[in-house]
Amino acid sequence: MRLRTIFLSGFLLVAFLPAAVLGWLNFSAETGLIGLIDQSGSDSVLNALPLVLFAAVLIVALLSILHRWTVDPIERAVFELRKNAEGQRLSTINVVEGKGAIREFIDLQDSYNLMVRRMTKSSDQLKRLAYVDSVTDLPNREKFQDTLHRVIADEELLAKGGAVIFVDMDNFKEVNDLHGHDVGDQFLNSIAKCLSLVASQYYNGVRKKDDGVLYAPVVSRIGGDEFTLLVPGLTDDDALTVFLETLRKAILEPTSDLDFLHVSGASIGCARYPQDGTTIPDLFKRSDIAMYHAKSLGKNRAVVFESGIGTQTEAELRRDVLLAIQNEELFLEYQPKVYARDRSIAGVEALVRWNHPTKGVLAPNDWLPAISNSHVIVKLGNWVIERAMRDHAKWVEVGFDLRLSVNIGAKHFIAPEFISTLSELSRKYSFNHSSLEIEVTEDVLFGSGQSAADVLFRLRELGYTVSIDDFGKGYSNLARLAELQVDYIKLDQSLVARAQQDARVRSILSASITLAKELGCQTIAEGVETVRQVDFITHMGADMLQGYYFSKGMPAQNIVPWLQMLGHNDVHRQQAHLLESVG
Ligand code: C2E
Ligand code: MG
Ligand code: MG
Secondary structure (H helix, E strand, O other), X not given: OOHHHHHHHHHHHHHHHHHHHHHHHHHHOOOHHHHHHHOOOOHXXXXXXXXXXXXXXXXXXXXXXXXXXXXXXXXXXXXXXXXXXXXXXXXXXXXXXXXXXXXXXXXXXXXXXHHHHHXXXXXXXXXXXXXXXXXXXXXXXXXXXXXXXXXXXXXXXXXXXXXXXXXXXXXXXXXXXXXXXXXXXXXXXXXXXXXXXXHHHHHXXXXXXXXXXXXXXXXXXXXXXXXXXXXXXXXXXXXXHHHHHHHHHHHHOOOHHHOOOXXXXXXXXXXXXXXXXXXXXXXHHHHHHHHHHHHHOOOOEEEEOOHHHOOOOHHHHHHHHHHHHHOOOEEEEEEEEEEOOOOOEEEEEEEEEEEEOOOEEEOHHXXXXXXXXXXXXXXXXXXXXXHHHHHHHHHHHOOOOOOEEEXXXXXXXXXXXXXXXXXXXXXXXXXXXXXXXXXXXXXXXXXXXXHHHHHHHHHHXXXXXXXXXXXXXXXXXXXXXXXXXXXXXXXXHHHHHHHOOOHHHHHHHHHHHHHHHHOOOEEEEOOOOOHHHHHHHHHHOOOEEOOOXXXXXXXXXXXXXXXXXXXXXXXXXXXXXXXXXXX
């Protein structure tokens, strides 16, 4: 029934009833209403009474039906809505139903319920967005923290112990740069599946042995290429080592549809509760410290937190390096390179050091890995270039126009303003472009795609020289080397150190020198420490030598005295002479 119909009929009824009563009264009294009054107390009133009563009953009945049809459902609806509001929940209501219900109320109820269903759906979607990582469908950081909170807040679960594991992919940026973001997402998905598989295999294994009441592991992606795992119950040292090793190896296995990717692994850090922490910040921080330690040890490994491995996370270290640059706590040392043919000075390489206010002088390997993927590496690189050019200008003033080399990080090398800043600084210090050698590691040139190749081309066009540092340390890509024209190849010190004892290393060294020559590059042997190495490497055909045998890095002000003391052209003989006189 429609509300409009009810009201219309009610209206007609209310209008019709008094008219009928009046009509009837007029009909029974000859003088009409006045006559009726004149015949005071007459039977006419009594005669009219049943009809009046009937009309009253009819009106009361009508009102009560109206009440049931209108006021009741409204009251029930108000009650339900208030309950929803007070309970802060959205649920459908069912206050009007059945045949006698008013159509408009049913429509109103249906519309409200539809709205509730739609809002519930969007709120579910919002919740999903808030708790699920959209790329991998894994729980996100919030969800992970939520679960971790639930576990460590529960005394029994906390006492059972477990592991919080940080996984940071070692070469994700390369995947994105070389193959685009779609492949990057695919790669993250395959890593997500692989981590989940290892976690669930572990869980199924322990569930069989255990009483089956263990909390299931949680795998989440907390940002970029960072994943975390919570593995309740994983406390046994051996089991933990096996688990982490399985995880590390599984990451290295490329999935069949991504087998064209060169997956160089992940740095994995682990903190255990309750012994390493019982709060989310402590556990996150310590697994992060362990992960950073794994990274600085050379990546593709897993480290379990212990107090000896440090107290700072990567982010804290990054912040401190930035402050160190601002506070002038960094300084440069210069290590000479000599020509193999006559041992005359070929140039110097700038090496950065950090004079830490509490820890003393820190070598770059202690803190460079923390900044190499951030903008701080650009700040550091620019600081090094400027400081080195300033020192160089002082040597030039006293007659030593040395070739200068600086190490440049991957992110800096392909930064848009790299070349313009370099040119600006060269102008500021009247620096001859051809005196500057940019040292970059293989992964910069071979891993950063076309952008690195473009920068290399432009640098050489401007007259700078470029060398590949630490060649032979990583996965040297000989095919790519043929495509990219560099000026120097620096043979890594690990090759130099092992060449005399190991015939295979000797072959690699010799082949690298031959290859470099054929590609029109010169070779520099790094880490030359003994006179035997000097002779051996010279004999193999390296063009230049660098290492402790000639000198360690030294402060800028020692370079000129060093050159004067040893003589420009006879470093080797003088060194040999010195060694002989000592020995
Ligand atoms: P690198 O560029 O290959 O520099 C050579 C490293 O080997 C230096 O270590 C040097 O002190 C050390 N070395 C030189 N000769 C010998 C030797 O005969 N025996 C041994 N055992 N070591 C020798 P350092 O200064 O600790 O630097 C380590 C790495 O840090 C450098 O390797 C370079 O990749 C990076 N680095 C240094 N300074 C900078 C910088 O200013 N910017 C950037 N981005 N990286 C830098
Ligand atoms: Mg170098
Ligand atoms: Mg090197």
